[in-house]
Amino acid sequence: MGLDFTVIPKYLDVVLLGALWTIAITVASALLSFFGGIFFAVIALYAPRIVRLPFRAFEWLFMGTPLLLQLFLIYFGLVQIGIDLPAFVAGVIGLGLHFAVYNSELIQSSILAVDKGQMEAARTLGLSRGQALRKVVIPQAVRDVIPPIGNNMIALLKDSALVSVIGVSELTLSAQLAIGRTYRPFEFYVLAALVYYIINLGMEAVLRRIEARVQAAR
Amino acid sequence: MDFELMWRVYPFFLQAAWVTIVLSVLTAILGLTCGSLGAAARLSRHAILRFIGAAYVSVFRGTPALIQLFILYFGGPQIGIQLNAFQAGVIGLGVNIGAYMTETIRGAIVAVDKGQMEAARTLGLSKFQAMRKVVLPQAMRLMVRPLGVNINALIKGTALVAAISVIELTYTAQRYIGSTYRPFEMFLLAGVLYMIIIYVTGRGVAYLDRKVRIV
Numbered sequence: 001m002g003l004d005f006t007v008i009p010k011y012l013d014v015v016l017l018g019a020l021w022t023i024a025i026t027v028a029s030a031l032l033s034f035f036g037g038i039f040f041a042v043i044a045l046y047a048p049r050i051v052r053l054p055f056r057a058f059e060w061l062f063m064g065t066p067l068l069l070q071l072f073l074i075y076f077g078l079v080q081i082g083i084d085l086p087a088f089v090a091g092v093i094g095l096g097l098h099f100a101v102y103n104s105e106l107i108q109s110s111i112l113a114v115d116k117g118q119m120e121a122a123r124t125l126g127l128s129r130g131q132a133l134r135k136v137v138i139p140q141a142v143r144d145v146i147p148p149i150g151n152n153m154i155a156l157l158k159d160s161a162l163v164s165v166i167g168v169s170e171l172t173l174s175a176q177l178a179i180g181r182t183y184r185p186f187e188f189y190v191l192a193a194l195v196y197y198i199i200n201l202g203m204e205a206v207l208r209r210i211e212a213r214v215q216a217a218r
Numbered sequence: 219m220d221f222e223l224m225w226r227v228y229p230f231f232l233q234a235a236w237v238t239i240v241l242s243v244l245t246a247i248l249g250l251t252c253g254s255l256g257a258a259a260r261l262s263r264h265a266i267l268r269f270i271g272a273a274y275v276s277v278f279r280g281t282p283a284l285i286q287l288f289i290l291y292f293g294g295p296q297i298g299i300q301l302n303a304f305q306a307g308v309i310g311l312g313v314n315i316g317a318y319m320t321e322t323i324r325g326a327i328v329a330v331d332k333g334q335m336e337a338a339r340t341l342g343l344s345k346f347q348a349m350r351k352v353v354l355p356q357a358m359r360l361m362v363r364p365l366g367v368n369i370n371a372l373i374k375g376t377a378l379v380a381a382i383s384v385i386e387l388t389y390t391a392q393r394y395i396g397s398t399y400r401p402f403e404m405f406l407l408a409g410v411l412y413m414i415i416i417y418v419t420g421r422g423v424a425y426l427d428r429k430v431r432i433v
Contacts (some may be wrong), residue, residue, distance in 0.1 A: 003296060064413040066377030069405060077401040149297045161282035165381055172285060179292070186293030193281040193289065200280045 005187050011178035015188070019122025019195045020173025024058055025170055026157045026199075033156065035151065037103025037190040038138060043106055046133075062101045068162050070094055076164040090165035099156050106148050110141040147212050157203055158196065171195060224403050227394055234390035241304070241376045241386060242415070245311045246369055251394060252316025257323035273321065278317035286310055286376050291382045307379035317373045326361035333407040334409055359430045366423030374414055387411060 041056050062070065071094040078085055085093075116138050123130035142149075164172035175192040179185045259271030278286065290299070291306035302310065330353050338348035380389035391408035395401045 061409055061413075064416050065405075065409040066374040066388055066412065068377040068380060069391055069412070071400050072388070072395055073405040076395050076399075077405070078402055080399060096264075158282040161284040164284075164374045167285055172282070172288075173286075184296075186289060186296040189285055189289040189293050192367050193285045196282055196285065197277070 003186060004184065007182045007184050008187060008191055011182070011188070014178055015171065015174050015191060015195065018177075018192075019086075019169040019199065020168060021174075022157075022160055022171040023199060025088065025095070025163060025168065026153075026160050026203075028092045029095035029099065029160065030153045030156055031153070032092060033099035033103050036096055036100030036143065037107050037149070040104035041107035041111060042133065042138075044104060045111060059101050060089075061106070062098060063105075065160055067094070067098050068165065070098055071162060071166055071184060088166040090166060091160075091166050091168045092185055094166075095156060095160060098159075099152050102152050102158065103145075103149055106145045107138075107141055110145045111137060113144070124205070143214055143218065147211055150211065153201075153207065154200065154203060157200060160166075161196070220400055220403055220407060223398060223400060223413070224407055227398075227404075228407060230394070231387065231390055231411060234385060234387045234408075235415065236384040238286050238373070239383070239415060241307060241311075241379065241384070242369075242373045242419075244308045245315060245372055245376065248308060249315035249319050249368070250365075251374060252254045252313055252320025253323050256316060256320030257319065257327065258402075260320060260324050260331070261327060275317045278314050281320075283314045284381060286314055287378055287382060291366025303382045303384045306382060307384050311372065311375055311378065315368060315375065318371070319365060320362045321348065322339045323340050323357075323361055326357040326364070345413050354382060362423065362427045366420065366427070369374070369419060370416055373419065404420055 040055070042057070043051060044059070047055065054100060071091065072095075074094045075087065075090045078090060086168065118136050119132050122136040123129070127135065161172040164176065166172060166174070169177070171192050175188040178188045182188070237286065256271050256274055259267040260275070262268055262271070270301065287306065287310040290310045291303065294301055294306065334356065334386065335345075335348055338352040339345065347414050376386060377388035379386060380392060383389060387408045391404045394404045
């Protein structure tokens with residue numbers, strides 16, 4: 001059949017629109033995974049036993065199984081219990097929760113590594129335990145794990161391609177749409193790969209700037 | 219929770235788990251091969267090989283594995299590569315994880331103290347001999363654990379071939395979710411099998427790590 005890249009311009013807008021959705025879903029899931037990660041870390045470390053144990057099981061299940069399987073569970077599972085979410089929202093929840101668990105692991109060890117004196121000093125100054133955690137300990141803990149969390153976000157961008165299988169019309173599914181019209185899989189998947197690569201480079205640049213700012217602030 | 223249903227379908231999940239295991243083993247072998255070649259290229263004297271190694275890592279780590287799989291499986295026939303879904307899965311995933319393993323292996327080799335190479339050269343070994351007999355054995359010890367992390371990711375990554383309809387665990391779970399409308403039960407069946415595979419592999423890696431450790 002050979003290759004014919006001249007079919008691309010006609011469908012470029014479709015693919016680029018998909019790229020915008022990929023960026024949107026990545027940013028939304030990244031935010032969810034970041035704040036979810038902090039929340040999970042606090043639960044894992046400070047919640048009463050009765051909450052902590054089931055939570056451990058949940059964490060274990062999410063770290064030990066493939067993201068694709070989790071997406072199927074969330075997308076079809078929510079429908080089963082009567083919650084009919086748009087695929088985009090289900091995708092954000094799936095990606096966000098999956099990476100929140102990984103971020104939580106990082107943040108947990110980082111919270112434990114913050115000097116004990118910080119908590120003691122904050123308590124001495126009259127802050128409650130919750131306040132001390134929120135205003136003193138967690139900000140320091142999070143600052144220390146920005147680089148590895150950044151790596152997770154890059155992984156999240158690439159894994160966002162998986163939500164195409166539950167029908168979110170992001171970059172991968174947009175490419176598939178163009179392929180359905182043209183029967184040119186090679187050309188459009190290579191185009192999609194190129195766009196992912198460019199988004200990836202952009203994201204790395206942004207993360208480096210954030211890291212530099214965080215470094216400067218300490 | 220419908221245990222009776224789970225009991226009825228679990229033999230199909232076991233079969234599928236076996237496919238996942240075979241897929242993981244073949245992918246790991248290909249990945250380690252690509253990773254070793256990639257690391258050798260990245261550490262080569264020749265600028266061209268170094269560039270090829272760096273490009274390999276950058277391209278395969280910079281784009282989604284799913285897209286790489288699609289290019290190979292759906293786009294392959296256009297450039298004369300005809301593979302069935304299973305073959306495409308092994309090759310696509312293996313070359314992909316190889317890029318991550320390249321960095322793991324290179325990292326371990328670079329982490330071996332420079333003095334080791336210098337001392338070996340001083341004692342009259344050629345660069346190749348020094349690498350093979352002095353540096354690599356030490357690097358091996360450093361790379362077992364991080365390669366274990368790569369392999370853990372690889373096992374979960376095999377789920378992607380469900381998207382090109384290889385009948386492995388995730389595909390099977392998806393199919394039974396569709397036909398039984400019991401997503402949680404099917405997730406649990408597949409999830410437990412994945413965790414068993416990952417747990418056993420993890421123990422294997424830990425054992426290997428203890429075996430090669432000096433202290």
